[in-house]
Amino acid sequence: MPDRISELHAELCKTLGSAIRIEILNALRGGEKTVRELSAALRVRQPNVSQHLAVLRQRGVVTTRKDGVNIYYGISNPKITQACELMKQVLVEQLKEGMELTRLTSPARR
Amino acid sequence: MPDRISELHAELCKTLGSAIRIEILNALRGGEKTVRELSAALRVRQPNVSQHLAVLRQRGVVTTRKDGVNIYYGISNPKITQACELMKQVLVEQLKEGMELTRLTSPARR
DNA sequence: AGCAGACATTCGTATATATGCATCTACTTA
DNA sequence: TAAGTAGATGCATATATACGAATGTCTGCT
Secondary structure, X not given: OOOHHHHHHHHHHHHOOOHXXXXXXXXXXXXXXXXXHHHHHHOOOXXXXXXXXXXXXXXXXXXXXXXXOEEEXXXXXXXXXXXXXXXXXXXXXXXXXXXXXXXXXXXXXX | OOOHHHHHHHHHHHHOOOHHHHHHHHHHOOOOXXXXXXXXXHOXXXXXXXXXXXXXXXXXXXXXXXXXXXXXXXXXXXXXXXXXXXXXXXXXXXXXXXXHHHOOOOOOOO
16 A cells, blocks of 8 residues: 555656666766757657657656757756666676676575 | 666666555665565555565565565665665655646647 | 465456557748 | 648557466474
């Protein structure tokens, strides 16, 4: 019986639970970018990028700014970047410990 | 065309993308707990808790320690907690800015 | 050995998510 | 106002995830 905060928290995490969206965020660390630029940089079709951006937007992870014909997307809160950075560190540490192997063999018993 | 690191990163995020799992992690901040304790604390059926724990285990988010009949679960890396804390802060800031409303009306144009 | 308690796993079903393709809309500029 | 371009949306399908109910597996005790 999860409470509201946990649900929002989970939604936020779920929002980051896509490799493409992670790469979008990584790309946006260097500053605002348009959909085209992202599409080109990640080599992902434009409608697909658009949809992922829509998800990120809905959760308030990215913001939009119109400039002429283009729409520039940016990261809404630097803490998002920080959180991602921490998680990446966790990953790195796991890899160092050879978790890559353990991942497949760890069901606690049997 | 997402790379391997981004995929692992996304998997880690996806792992946190469940309200129940978030609450499990919150509960584990106070120290190790058994499946029963978690099941009781969250008011979620045991097999369900077990499944979520299995997911967390696979991704190396939690660790297990057997003690007699019980299996104690704990958070494997304090950085996980830190990352969660950051994300919760993002949530709080969003709520303060009235994002709760904007979430429903933000499709950038139309 | 047999039983009971603590976890794990399997299966079926309901629901969500991702993607490609085609299409549509809204600006901007000529 | 017509054209062109950036971006969004709808639809269909494939795939993944969540949960309940039932069942399986250890382990410790008597």
